[in-house]
Amino acid sequence: MSATRRPSPVLTIGKYAALAFYLIFALFPLYWLVKISITPDQLVFTEGTALWPSETTLGNFRTVIFQTDFLAYFGNSLIVSLGTATATTLIAAGAGYAFSRFNFGGKRLIIALMLVTQMFPLLMIIAPIYKIVAAMGLLNSLTSLIVVYTAFNVPFATFLMQSFFDGIPKDLEEAAMMDGCTRFQALRKVIFPLTLPGLGATLGFVFTAAWSELLFALMLISKNDAMTFPVGLLTFVSKFSVDWGQMMAAGVLALIPSCLFFIFIQRYLVQGLTSGAVKG
Amino acid sequence: MTTTRTAAASGISRAWRSAYMRYLVEPYLYVGPAVAMIALVMLVPLVIGISYSFQSITLLKPFATGWIGFENYATLWRDAKFWLALENTVWWTLSSLVFQFALGLGLALLLNTQFAGKRLFQALVFLPWAVPTFLSALTWAWLFNPVIGPLPHWMAALGILSEPYNILGDPDLAMWGPVAANVWFGVPFFAITLLAALQSIPGELYEAAEIDGASTWQVFTKITLPFLAPMIAITVMLRTIWIANFADLIFVMTGGGPANATQILSTYVFTTAFRKLDFGYASAIAVALLVLLMIYAVLLLAIRRRFVKI
Numbered sequence: 001m002s003a004t005r006r007p008s009p010v011l012t013i014g015k016y017a018a019l020a021f022y023l024i025f026a027l028f029p030l031y032w033l034v035k036i037s038i039t040p041d042q043l044v045f046t047e048g049t050a051l052w053p054s055e056t057t058l059g060n061f062r063t064v065i066f067q068t069d070f071l072a073y074f075g076n077s078l079i080v081s082l083g084t085a086t087a088t089t090l091i092a093a094g095a096g097y098a099f100s101r102f103n104f105g106g107k108r109l110i111i112a113l114m115l116v117t118q119m120f121p122l123l124m125i126i127a128p129i130y131k132i133v134a135a136m137g138l139l140n141s142l143t144s145l146i147v148v149y150t151a152f153n154v155p156f157a158t159f160l161m162q163s164f165f166d167g168i169p170k171d172l173e174e175a176a177m178m179d180g181c182t183r184f185q186a187l188r189k190v191i192f193p194l195t196l197p198g199l200g201a202t203l204g205f206v207f208t209a210a211w212s213e214l215l216f217a218l219m220l221i222s223k224n225d226a227m228t229f230p231v232g233l234l235t236f237v238s239k240f241s242v243d244w245g246q247m248m249a250a251g252v253l254a255l256i257p258s259c260l261f262f263i264f265i266q267r268y269l270v271q272g273l274t275s276g277a278v279k280g
Numbered sequence: 281m282t283t284t285r286t287a288a289a290s291g292i293s294r295a296w297r298s299a300y301m302r303y304l305v306e307p308y309l310y311v312g313p314a315v316a317m318i319a320l321v322m323l324v325p326l327v328i329g330i331s332y333s334f335q336s337i338t339l340l341k342p343f344a345t346g347w348i349g350f351e352n353y354a355t356l357w358r359d360a361k362f363w364l365a366l367e368n369t370v371w372w373t374l375s376s377l378v379f380q381f382a383l384g385l386g387l388a389l390l391l392n393t394q395f396a397g398k399r400l401f402q403a404l405v406f407l408p409w410a411v412p413t414f415l416s417a418l419t420w421a422w423l424f425n426p427v428i429g430p431l432p433h434w435m436a437a438l439g440i441l442s443e444p445y446n447i448l449g450d451p452d453l454a455m456w457g458p459v460a461a462n463v464w465f466g467v468p469f470f471a472i473t474l475l476a477a478l479q480s481i482p483g484e485l486y487e488a489a490e491i492d493g494a495s496t497w498q499v500f501t502k503i504t505l506p507f508l509a510p511m512i513a514i515t516v517m518l519r520t521i522w523i524a525n526f527a528d529l530i531f532v533m534t535g536g537g538p539a540n541a542t543q544i545l546s547t548y549v550f551t552t553a554f555r556k557l558d559f560g561y562a563s564a565i566a567v568a569l570l571v572l573l574m575i576y577a578v579l580l581l582a583i584r585r586r587f588v589k590i
Contacts, residue, residue, distance in 0.1 A: 011496075015390065019401065022387055026405045029419045029464065036428055049430045095314035102307035110315055117322050118518075119573070121525040123549045124566035127332055127559035128325035151321030154314050183306065212412030214528050215550055230414040234532065237418065244428050251415050262410030263403065 030255070037061070037248035044244050060249035069224060070250050073232035076142060077211060078257070080228055083146040084210040085203045088153045089161075092202060093195075095154070096161025097187065101170065114155035122152065123215065130219050140223040148220070149210045157202050164198025165191070204265035208258045229254050332563035339557035352564035361540055361548065362565065366572075369544040371455060373524045379463040381516065384470025391471065392478045409468035417532035420461035424448050448534050451541035458530045458542060462523065470515065477511035478504070513584045521573050545569040
């Protein structure tokens, strides 16, 4: 009995070895990124593969921020990601609420359509989207990216929001409606405050997704002043492929917003996905 | 006060009718924007994309545009690069999936136990998931570069490589580069999904097993795995489709090279559309990929129905 309750020391050591393995596996590449970004240029070739450089510098970050266009790319990405996150969350909150609270004709069809959009190769529509956007004269505009990304993220965000709404008892807004609120008032005054964590998680998730999108941005943006961060970084990499320190410093900068959002939403997201998954 | 009293007095039947109307119309107001967005930006282009595969649309040759029937598909059938890409897609998907799943299951099992600092650990091991994909790709490409990355040197020291060189330039080994990046990036997703499934297994089952003196291995194979099976089937199916469609990592790390050794169908679609601007042929490849994925999904659903009784 007690043997099964208290695992053997071998098992305990094995468990902590496994924990250490996962930790190193997850963090080592990021550690390396940061390490090269603070290695002075003249040391990259001699100490590039050492675990820690003999000297460190923030010079690469200074160069990247003040002497390249990365700050502009960063700004563009921020506009696109925030715009996408806001629009998607609003639209998905509406749809998620409808899925959670109403039974209406065509509901199953709409859910099926949303699932289909998660399955087919998105690259299938890259050519038509390019043609349509070009015909509208919106190539190289951030607006076109926001619209496209919003549509891509709405289905998943809707399911996420639905799982959050499902977690809020129906009685709450029914009570408010009994007291004379319309449904929309009940939604705004009673449900909205309760679903703030869900909205935050959805915002964060969509923000991260829009922040990392590369292929559609490559296709739709070719002018330097409209480039998002991924497109700018990739262009930089193909142009100056030996400025290792600067490339990695730019990489670290790209990492910051998504990591901030991730730390902020991590718990809610896991919670939301978990409860959604349990319900099937 | 007065308004509610008049409303209450104004006949029950009318109130009922307006409530009914509101109930009938209201859901569409909430769901409408989402449906419009998806229809306009995804479904309409999808139909247009399928129609492109029957046309000749090359932006570099604007005068050779027109309907050409199945010509793109005939070309596709004879295209050795397409068949190579198909084979590579299978390898890419399978190897990524196997490692993601094995490591993800291990992580989920670990996170289902208690240990000090669990919350911090969980946040840190899930971090790769938050890293933008283009950055994961670049980071791993740099790790495999012998000038600034440690991996070639380690592999040479372990005798896996004869000398520290960049495996991304070796047609025989190049695929392992993007696969490594994909595994790194995808483990958290599997871990989260499987952890959710693990936590839904009733605790009484484990208590009963413990009372009956079952070994850890028996508990794992007789309780944990059977309960996880349906979740595993769904996750694996969705993830297979997702990985097969996932072009970013390969495009950034190798661009499909060297000598198309890492070209998968989705990167082939993208490079054909993006570099050659041949939209007709790109759409034909994309339709072929879509059809293959649909066949796969139908097969898997049939198999699942046969073996998993849920």
